Amino acid sequence: xxxxxxxxxxxxxxxxxxxxxxxxxxxxxxxxxxxxxxxxxxxxxxxxxxxxxxxxxxxxxxxxxxxxxxxxxxxxxxxxxxxxxxxxxxxxxxxxxxxxxxxxxxxxxxxxxxxxxxxxxxxxxxxxxxxxxxxxxxxxxxxxxxxxxxxxxxxxxxxxxxxxxxxxxxxxxxxxxxxxxxxxxxxxxxxxxxxxxxxxxxxxxxxx
Amino acid sequence: xxxxxxxxxxxxxxxxxxxxxxxxxxxxxxxxxxxxxxxxxxxxxxxxxxxxxxxxxxxxxxxxxxxxxxxxxxxxxxxxxxxxxxxxxxxxxxxxxxxxxxxxxxxxxxxxxxxxxxxxxxxxxxxxxxxxxxxxxxxxxxxxxxxxxxxxxxxxxxxxxxxxxxxxxxxxxxxxxxxxxxxxxxxxxxxxxxxxxxxxxxxxxxxx
Numbered sequence: 001x002x003x004x005x006x007x008x009x010x011x012x013x014x015x016x017x018x019x020x021x022x023x024x025x026x027x028x029x030x031x032x033x034x035x036x037x038x039x040x041x042x043x044x045x046x047x048x049x050x051x052x053x054x055x056x057x058x059x060x061x062x063x064x065x066x067x068x069x070x071x072x073x074x075x076x077x078x079x080x081x082x083x084x085x086x087x088x089x090x091x092x093x094x095x096x097x098x099x100x101x102x103x104x105x106x107x108x109x110x111x112x113x114x115x116x117x118x119x120x121x122x123x124x125x126x127x128x129x130x131x132x133x134x135x136x137x138x139x140x141x142x143x144x145x146x147x148x149x150x151x152x153x154x155x156x157x158x159x160x161x162x163x164x165x166x167x168x169x170x171x172x173x174x175x176x177x178x179x180x181x182x183x184x185x186x187x188x189x190x191x192x193x194x195x196x197x198x199x200x201x202x203x204x205x206x207x208x
Numbered sequence: 209x210x211x212x213x214x215x216x217x218x219x220x221x222x223x224x225x226x227x228x229x230x231x232x233x234x235x236x237x238x239x240x241x242x243x244x245x246x247x248x249x250x251x252x253x254x255x256x257x258x259x260x261x262x263x264x265x266x267x268x269x270x271x272x273x274x275x276x277x278x279x280x281x282x283x284x285x286x287x288x289x290x291x292x293x294x295x296x297x298x299x300x301x302x303x304x305x306x307x308x309x310x311x312x313x314x315x316x317x318x319x320x321x322x323x324x325x326x327x328x329x330x331x332x333x334x335x336x337x338x339x340x341x342x343x344x345x346x347x348x349x350x351x352x353x354x355x356x357x358x359x360x361x362x363x364x365x366x367x368x369x370x371x372x373x374x375x376x377x378x379x380x381x382x383x384x385x386x387x388x389x390x391x392x393x394x395x396x397x398x399x400x401x402x403x404x405x406x407x408x409x410x411x412x413x414x415x416x
Contacts, residue, residue, distance in 0.1 A: 034242070129378050150382035154374055155394055158383070162370025166362055170337050174358035175366070178412055185408040186363055190398050200393040204386055 019057050021047040026068045027113035034116070035065055035124035065124065069114045069131060080136065083143045091156075091192025095184045098160045102168045103180065115169065144195060148203070155194040163187055227265050229255040234276045235321035242324070243273055243332035273332065277322045277339055288344065291351045299364075299400025303392045306368045310376045311388065323377065352403060356411070363402040371395055 025047035029038035040061050044051040058064040079101065082093035101107040114128060136157070141149040163183060167175035175183070233255035237246040248269050252259040266272040287309065290301040309315040322336060344365070349357040371391055375383035383391070 033245070037241070037245075125378060129380060132378075133381070148382070151386060151390075151394070154380050154382040155371070158370035158374040158380075159367050159398075160370075162366035162368075162373075163363070165370075166366040170333060170340075172337060172362050172366075173341070174356070174362040178359060182359075182411045185411060186359070186402075189408075190367075190401075193398075194394075200397075203390045203393060 018047070018049055018053060022049060022054055022057060022064070023068055024109075026064050027109055030065065030068060030124075031113045031116040035061075035127075040064070062127075065127060066131065069110060069128065080139050083140060087196060088192070090195050091190070092184050092188035094156060094191055094195070095160055095163075095188045096180065098157075099164060099167075099180050099183060102164050108168065111164075112169070115165070147199060148205075151199070151203075152194050156191045159187060159191060159194070226255070226257055226261060230257060230262055230265060230272070231276055232317075234272050235317055238273065238276060238332075239321045239324040243269075243335075248272070270335075273335060274339065277318060277336065288347050291348060295404060296400070298403050299398070300392050300396035302364060302399055302403070303368055303371075303396045304388065306365075307372060307375075307388050307391060310372050316376065319372075320377070323373070355407060356413075359407070359411075360402050364399045367395060367399060367402070 022043065025043045026038070029043045029046060032038075033042075038061070040051050040054050043064070044054055047054075054060075054064060058067055079094070079097040082090055082097050085093050101111060137150065137153055140153055144152050163175065166172045167183070178186075230251065233251045234246070237251045237254060240246075241250075246269070248259050248262050251272070252262055262268070262272060266275055287302070287305040290298055290305050293301050310319060345358065345361055348361055352360050371383065374380045375391070386394075
């Protein structure tokens with residue numbers, strides 16, 4: 001995996017590959033030991049760099065964790081951009097776009113590390129929630145029906161994430177035996193309903 | 209938490225409370241350190257018992273992990289029994305039944321430990337999948353439409369689990385601010401469709 005996540009063009013083997021080596025090592029340590037158990041020293045050791053370089057690039061463990069959750073910008077932007085497509089295709093496009101992140105090893109690695117380190121660790125979970133709210137919901141919320149955009153988005157995304165966890169982590173046989181097209185056909189219409197159709201009558205009003 | 213999970217009647221403070229103390233300690237260790245990181249010795253230390261007692265009750269770490277995933281039988285049976293109710297209420301009853309397990313601290317503890325220790329650890333995940341297939345799908349599959357009961361069940365349960373992870377672990381604001389009744393109203397009809405309505409045309413046939 002020799003991907004330049006720094007957004008630069010061309011090859012700059014030195015700093016880019018050290019940065020990438022640190023990120024790869026961080027994901028492995030966070031996956032194995034969780035956010036609390038992983039140390040900057042162990043990550044530096046695994047990456048074969050001096051711990052000072054981690055502080056230089058990422059400020060410390062917090063910044064490194066945030067960076068290790070970032071999936072390469074273009075792939076993520078593609079998913080955020082599903083709402084730029086036709087409104088009646090949002091559901092299918094969101095399901096296909098999110099599952100495609102898990103299908104590609106380059107984008108699956110940070111997703112896997114995030115899940116493994118965040119679940120079961122309250123501190124990491126807080127960070128992950130902030131990240132989700134500030135990056136994803138802030139982008140998508142304004143495009144959704146304004147009756148309760150947060151609930152719409154939450155129902156849609158937890159459904160898709162549930163399918164992804166079942167397929168790529170739990171490897172539940174029915175979700176592995178059926179291909180992505182089947183899952184898009186099955187789940188896409190539901191996600192579409194959550195995003196755009198009227199909500200059930202009688203829900204509590206959202207606060208604020 | 210002084211629950212007799214052994215299915216005995218009456219109080220038997222000695223063995224029952226040791227067994228329970230071991231289970232509580234195991235869940236804490238599995239949650240903190242994952243399946244691989246947790247040791248029988250550390251669990252025994254936390255529970256204040258001799259490691260030999262763990263081997264006596266559970267055979268070893270594998271058996272202890274299986275037992276720590278078991279939620280008290282009656283509560284779990286109540287969820288499995290949703291299919292005993294009227295067919296057109298299966299969706300709502302499954303959502304309410306599953307969320308109620310997370311609402312109750314006694315049943316939430318093992319769920320939380322299972323999620324934390326299984327995600328990110330392949331070995332524990334294998335055990336969890338076997339448990340799900342052998343205990344849950346084996347019970348529910350025969351009652352579902354036989355075109356593809358595994359896919360129906362998988363779509364339904366991952367949806368409900370996604371909502372539960374979003375509400376109880378991630379604490380996503382929209383899923384916390386809305387009560388269980390709202391979530392049942394929102395998600396119940398979807399789960400019902402997955403369980404009983406015709407599947408989309410053109411899905412790949414399930415193997416076997």
